[in-house]
Amino acid sequence: MSGLRTLTYAQKKCISTIGMLMQKTRMLGPGARIGVAVSGGVDSFTLLKALAVRRSILPFPVEVMALHVNPGFTPESHWPLARWVEQEGLAAHIELTDHGPRAHSDENRKNSPCFFCAMLRRKRLFDLCAQYKLTHLAFGHNAEDLMVTFFMNVVQNGRVDGLSASEDYFNGRLKVVRPALFLEKKYMRAAARQWGLPLWENTCPSNGKTRRTEINDWLELEFSRTKSTRQNVLNALTRYQLERQQASLTSLP
Template identity: 60%
Template sequence: MASWGKLTFAQKQCVSLTGKLMQRTEMVAPHSRVGMAISGGVDSFAMLQIMLIRQAIMPFPIELMVLHVNPGFDPENHKVLARWCSERGVPAHLALTDHGPKAHSEENRKNSPCFYCSWRRRKTLFELCKKYELTHLAFGHNADDNVITYFMNIFQNGRASGITSSESFFDGKLQVIRPTLLLDKKKIRTAARQWELPVWENTCPSNGLTKRDDVRSWLEEIWKGDKRIKANVFNAISRQQVDLTRKKV
């Protein structure tokens, strides 16, 4: 870890908790080829920085590759990611698409813009994983995302489940992983700011107006003024989701 300089408390926690989850679930194996789905937001950019550090200190070799799917609202904003990767020698594929505008057009009449755009983006990421023969696809979902998804599933589907930390696709040919699932949003933001990561603003017209945002606001109102409630909710759901995917010994 010396090559990354001295880490702050928040940065150390991010690296440590990510390693803990990866080890408990045996998330990767020697010579895994991991595609990192980087949107340019703080969560995925922090995951990239964390995984580069973990790659350097892991006891076996893995390969990392950045995969970025620009939804098309701003065809230029991903250039900062291209420079960042180039300066650090990180291989990357940056794809410019029209998923976002189409999601908000007459072409998409049946589904919400978020569902349509997310579906098209994931399809593109799967195609890139196949093209580059990647064994893993990593998303930067965090503990906040896990909790919100858990309650959304209860409200909308009558199902008590959150986000899995590791999930197999295409008959085991691709493993979707979420290395930062134990990290809360506040810790990620602090570490990302200290790393001076060049994140950029989400320009999607639906940003801040989704059902996820409504559930987030509802939860924040519940635990406002009592940090114990938030900690208990996060711990309970995180433990449940990790136990679902951890390797039994």
Template identity: 55%
Template sequence: MTRSSHSLRTRDLGYAQRVCVAKAGKLMMQTGQLTPRARVGLAVSGGVDSLAMLAVMAIRRRIVPFPVELLLLHLNPGFDPHNHRPLVELCAGLGIPAHIETTDFGPRAFSEENKKNSACFYCAWLRRKRLFDLCATYGLTHLAFGHNADDLAATFMLNLFQNGRVDGLSSRESFFSGRLTVIRPLLLIDKPTIVRAAKAWELPVFSNPCPMAGKSMRHEAETWVRSICAGDKHRNVSLQHALGRWQLDRDALPD
């Protein structure tokens, strides 16, 4: 048994880990993210958020009162074709099957093939399309992403100032006439808590070899949020709580 799989036992969880598991569970229940016999693909990039989501979902799978299947989906963008190796041991320790493949999406995004879009947009579009294809291939009913409360704030700002619309990140949204549901279990959890939980779980977080790491429009939006909240922790908490309530109202289940 690996250290990570051992520390996923509920009685071994520290404070940050318990917060992640509890908040994710509450959001999943409020928004109906899981259903009996759900087959969930976990989109794991190797970053701290998606790995924490993997740990949380491995625990929630044992808590929910109905059977749920999990499948890890990892698409290596092709900048470093070997950095995903720790995922193999991690999934074996957790007892979660995995689909791991190395793609050429990253290099293609920076090639002559992509003349109209930003490299980040094109790479993300290729990855999303492939994830949807894999969901169809494996007969998955749900696709989970590791977006958190900081991502919600950054996306809101990016849509507001760059795209001229009021929009965030849905915690649950339907695709392909209801055949697939995208869920974001960590959407109301702040990044520092996720980082602390991932360290406690000793998750094998990857470095990001993309040339655009830290230079994307999303990173710029994150900088805007940090600037707005600089020097005032309460301001950041208020922003995240307000956007979280607003997003939950939009995602509310019909009566």
């Protein structure tokens, strides 16, 4: 616990916000084996580091493992992650795939490249969870992801829905969790910089050219008009998602 006193404000904010959501949703239990889907970006890498730190705080033992599925645009991009997990003493599975090029090829004629690539990646992550007998698959979605997804669902699908903090798959054999769902990206960026995490650039040709990017830019414009708008939206969605999650917990036998 003494090492926690040396953390910066942003690092403590990441660890405490993640811990709050984990506690309120009863996300983890003794013996949990967590696979963290690490893309190399700030969100998932910061989540991996924060969960590694939280292991020393939890009152029961858990295991944390990094899972990286390289989409294949830059085959050597994951080398810094391989070195980092070795230095941190973390287990990891790192592999190179052709998901990205396939998503942008004639093989994918019906879906967007992002949808196709994400589908392949998630399927592979599920397979890895089964292979390593993991109980949880953690994604690094943050508060901005929650807000963008909510408005995307409203605008495109006519559905009031955001992102689940914890959701059962395969008859409860695996939980997909998003421990950083209420954490603002600015704290993740600052903490990642202070921890010296070896992030790398997303070289996907579709990066920044998606509908999600358009919704994000629209929201940022609205947030810039009035200082309180961002926090009001985040507060509303935090309450909404937490109430839904806790309602699902009370309905369990």
